[in-house]
Amino acid sequence: MCGLGHDxxxxxxxxxxDRQQLEVPAEVGQLARVRAFVRSVATALGAPKAPxxxxxxxxxxxxxxxxxxxxKGRPGTVEVEVERAGRHLVVRLRDRAPPFDPTRLPLPDxxxxxxxxxxxxxxxxxxxxxxxxxxxxxxxxxxxxTLVKGCIESGGMDDVDExxx
Amino acid sequence: MQIDVATESTAGGQPLAVMRLEGELDAASYLDxxxxxxxxxxxxxxxxxxxxxELSYMGSSGLFALHSMAMLLRGETPxxxxxxxxALDQAESIDDTVSxxxxxxxxxxxxxxxxxxxxxxxFEVHADRATALxxx
Numbered sequence: 001m002c003g004l005g006h007d008x009x010x011x012x013x014x015x016x017x018d019r020q021q022l023e024v025p026a027e028v029g030q031l032a033r034v035r036a037f038v039r040s041v042a043t044a045l046g047a048p049k050a051p052x053x054x055x056x057x058x059x060x061x062x063x064x065x066x067x068x069x070x071x072k073g074r075p076g077t078v079e080v081e082v083e084r085a086g087r088h089l090v091v092r093l094r095d096r097a098p099p100f101d102p103t104r105l106p107l108p109d110x111x112x113x114x115x116x117x118x119x120x121x122x123x124x125x126x127x128x129x130x131x132x133x134x135x136x137x138x139x140x141x142x143x144x145x146t147l148v149k150g151c152i153e154s155g156g157m158d159d160v161d162e163x164x165x
Numbered sequence: 166m167q168i169d170v171a172t173e174s175t176a177g178g179q180p181l182a183v184m185r186l187e188g189e190l191d192a193a194s195y196l197d198x199x200x201x202x203x204x205x206x207x208x209x210x211x212x213x214x215x216x217x218x219e220l221s222y223m224g225s226s227g228l229f230a231l232h233s234m235a236m237l238l239r240g241e242t243p244x245x246x247x248x249x250x251x252a253l254d255q256a257e258s259i260d261d262t263v264s265x266x267x268x269x270x271x272x273x274x275x276x277x278x279x280x281x282x283x284x285x286x287x288f289e290v291h292a293d294r295a296t297a298l299x300x301x
Contacts, residue, residue, distance in 0.1 A: 029193050031224075035191075056222075057222075057224065057274070060191060060222075061224060064226065108282075110282065122225040122229075125282070126281065130281075
């Protein structure tokens, strides 16, 4: 159901009931592929266009962060897992970069004039704004970030309360 | 992502460029947009209309690019993104409303990014090309 028209390798794409997974090298050149994967899977899981665009952007911002500020050019991988839990779309991002908890970053001050505004730092803010919940946990040698967005009309499986971060 | 640049001039004879972005602007492509602007600024262009009609996606790297581009058009030097957040956070950038760089026809996702981050306070957004060009 997902990945039609894309060149995912079978070994990279683990299909389960309502969950799909992609692992990519930690390179910014892979971001388009990550976005296409999330779009494809979330569409197949029944996510409408507008909230889907929010999830795609949130994933893009977080994976960018992992690649650029986590791995900092060192080789590594980022794993993207998309699943449906009831009306919610749940995306888990895993890497093996040094510890970094984006949920603890201070929010940017949007009232600042452009002269006083830092040029960066908007990615994590956007990811938090565009999702309903963002949680972090340090794993054995890596980071796992979970993004949750309630956007699927018909129910079916678990509710978001049962989604494990 | 594809970048096409056409050069024009304002009613007052000032050099003006229209940069048309097509595809997706993300961390893999934003440096190309900044570099292209750096070249234009080096050629004396200090007014730029960025045509977003065919830009289907913009990440926060695109915001960084727009901010850096505005600085370049003013003859200022944006910080090197390779230096990471430390350099970005120390950057003293530009004043409020940017008159040198304007935006044309962002798609809904791009418009939402601009809105949510407060960037529409600084960059004029036009829906019509002729009106946008005449506004410089």
